[in-house]
Amino acid sequence: MSKEIKVPATAEELKDLKAGDMVLLSGIVYTARDQAHKRIVECIEKGEKVPFNLENSAIYYVGPTPEKEGQVIGSAGPTTSGRMDMFSPLLMEKGNTIMIGKGKRNAAVKKAIQNTGAVYLSAIGGAGAYLADCVLSSTVIAWEDLGCEAVRELTVKNMPLIVAIDSQGNDIYEIGPKEYLKG
Amino acid sequence: MKDIQASKIQEVIKDLCIQSNLHLPQDVEDALCCAYDAETFPRAKEVLGISKENLQIAKDKCMPICQDTGATCVYAEIGQDVHIVGDFEKAIQDGVVAGYTEGFLRKSIAADPIRRGNTGDNTPAFITTKIVPGDSLKLTVVPKGCGSENMSRLVMLTPGDGVDGVVQFVMDTVIKAGSNPCPPIVVGVGIGGTFDKVAWLAKKALMRPLNEKNPDPYYAELEEKLLKKINKTGIGPAGLGGKTTCLGVAIETMPTHVAGLPVAVNVSCHVTRRASIVL
Structure with missing residues (x-):
């Protein structure tokens, strides 16, 4: 049974999620991956305005394929989150509460998650067409020069995700394989 | 001419x-469907179900x-x-x-x-x-795709490391990769040749259909052994735990220098794509 999450969401609203929970996420999600993260961090360091409000935000690590006429978005599955590890703690410090991607995170990210009450959700890697089906609208809001890495504001409905790291720091990438092996 | x-x-x-x-090769799609049927761990079954449905949506909507x-x-x-x-x-x-x-x-x-x-x-x-x-x-x-390419590795072992060294290196690579390369993965292994050729062998191995074994029974057996070993890690689909970590292992080899034992592991995801034509 999946839990429903509406975004933007506060840390308080996310505190009961547990690693391994299946969730259906709906609301506003911002896309950002490598180059966009680098620029967001530069904005913060220079005291400049970030393209979207980080407070209680959900960030999806995705670089979609171009949409055809009549399509909302192209194929839109998650990219490997580990490459964002060097940037994420600062974003959480500035209010980001949900990260969506795939794969393990490092110790610094886990620590920031525990300190701020954020959560890390995993989307299914490779399921780009399936996830595109959950996107109701998509608008590029910044850094169009980055091509597929530009920042978009997405409205999503019932995006199927798995809680990978909960606000207490429990990590399904460590727990899941052990659970299976225990039988 | x-x-x-x-x-x-x-x-x-x-x-x-x-x-x-837009379309997975039939052998890869078949392997994914078999894995779904055989999977017993509920979370893993859910993940493989989404991956299967994704293939259908891609076909229906002509979407990557x-x-x-x-x-x-x-x-x-x-x-x-x-x-x-x-x-x-x-x-x-x-x-x-x-x-x-x-x-x-x-x-x-x-x-x-x-x-x-x-x-x-x-x-x-x-x-x-x-x-x-x-x-x-x-x-x-x-x-x-680069999620899996980034998890690939190459090593110059010494002849004394032998087959055990090769198995150890493949397993280390797969375990280190964990959830990153979008498991269930396909593993291409190159053994022998030179520094440059061994990487090519691993890449070439990924082009072999999953239902074809290495023609040399020794290496066919090693492929089977590695597949079983990788599927015992419990990494599972998307790295969230489960029976299915790997859909297939293919090994390609070449003779090599008396002093060397090069090994390359090219990791690929469950969306292992290829298409060919003969003119």
Whole structure:
């Protein structure tokens, strides 16, 4: 049974999620991956305005394929989150509460998650067409020069995700394989 | 001598780029479906169910299976009795531009490895050619995603490390990769040759259909042993735990120097794509 999450969401609203929970996420999600993260961090360091409000935000690590006429978005599955590890703690410090991607995170990210009450959700890697089906609208809001890495504001409905790291720091990438092996 | 026009090559490369990104090879789709049926761990079954449904949506909506439509690797087996009329390499590059533009595929090539930027059209394709007997031209397009490419590794073992060293290196690579390469993975292993050739062997191994074993029984057995061992790690689909971590292991080998034992592991995801045509 999946839990429903509406975004933007506060840390308080996310505190009961547990690693391994299946969730259906709906609301506003911002896309950002490598180059966009680098620029967001530069904005913060220079005291400049970030393209979207980080407070209680959900960030999806995705670089979609171009949409055809009549399509909302192209194929839109998650990219490997580990490459964002060097940037994420600062974003959480500035209010980001949900990260969506795939794969393990490092110790610094886990620590920031525990300190701020954020959560890390995993989307299914490779399921780009399936996830595109959950996107109701998509608008590029910044850094169009980055091509597929530009920042978009997405409205999503019932995006199927798995809680990978909960606000207490429990990590399904460590727990899941052990659970299976225990039988 | 048979003439093949460069314009024909450009056209088929375009079609192969699009086709390979929209449809999985039948052997990979079959392996994924079998894994779904055999999976017993509930979370893993759920994940594989989404991956299966994703293939159907991609077909129905003519949408790329995965948003990482890859670096375009092109393999050409050129019959020595073939005469290509026009510029062969330009035909391939132009075919990739057409395929990635008209097919609405993602342009994922950084123009410079350090200074980055984007070439804007997914070129250059990474081309490997081989001259073979005959008068036909076989072209294969392999779009290779980087989530799994980043998890690939190469080592120069010593002869004393032997088969145990090879098994250990493959297992270390797979365990270190964990959830990153979008398991269930496909593992290509190159053994022997030289530093450069062994990487190519691993890549070539990924092009072999999953239902075909190495013709040498010794290596067919080693493939089977590695597959079982990888599936005992519990990493599971998407790395969230489960029975299915690997859909297939393929080994390709070459003779090597008396002092060496090069090993390369090229990791691929459950969206292991390829499409071929013979002209």
